[in-house]
Amino acid sequence: MAATRTFSIIKPDATRRNLTGAVTKMLEDAGLRVVASKRIHMTREQAEEFYGVHRERPFFADLVAFMTSGPVVVQVLEGEDAVTRNRDVMGATNPENAAEGTIRKTYAESIEANSVHGSDSAENAEIEINFFFKPEEIVG
Ligand code: CMP
Numbered sequence: 646m647a648a649t650r651t652f653s654i655i656k657p658d659a660t661r662r663n664l665t666g667a668v669t670k671m672l673e674d675a676g677l678r679v680v681a682s683k684r685i686h687m688t689r690e691q692a693e694e695f696y697g698v699h700r701e702r703p704f705f706a707d708l709v710a711f712m713t714s715g716p717v718v719v720q721v722l723e724g725e726d727a728v729t730r731n732r733d734v735m736g737a738t739n740p741e742n743a744a745e746g747t748i749r750k751t752y753a754e755s756i757e758a759n760s761v762h763g764s765d766s767a768e769n770a771e772i773e774i775n776f777f778f779k780p781e782e783i784v785g
Pocket of ligand 1: 763
């Protein structure tokens with residue numbers, strides 16, 4: 646199967662605890678390759694647009710506040726079946742439901758401060774990658 650790409654964010658709770666390397670190692674150990682990476686402080690406008698699908702949800706304002714509360718690391722990951730592979734190693738959104746050995750089970754603090762984001766489909770991966778990266782910033 647050909648290599649595919651997905652989009653990942655290492656969230657502010659993880660960068661605050663200096664876990665960028667630890668999280669990235671778990672991604673790499675799961676067979677994913679980091680082909681683009683940058684540390685940014687998301688603006689409120691970026692967070693609101695990125696999470697626009699959740700605009701009507703009760704947690705939207707808190708989510709935007711959290712995602713702009715500190716630096717994040719946005720990454721493009723490449724590998725066989727990258728979207729599923731990444732979702733498997735991330736674990737369930739709520740760390741209470743995440744399987745042993747997953748990033749969220751290991752590091753997440755709560756359903757909001759859950760250490761990582763990953764695209765939920767190939768279509769959204771393309772949209773999310775293009776939201777943060779120019780083609781020349783991705784080096785496979
Ligand atoms: P993420 O994959 O980044 O996509 C949306 C985020 O909303 C999700 O991870 C959670 O961190 C966050 N969130 C906060 N509260 C909730 C909730 N009650 N249900 C689902 N997601 C939530």
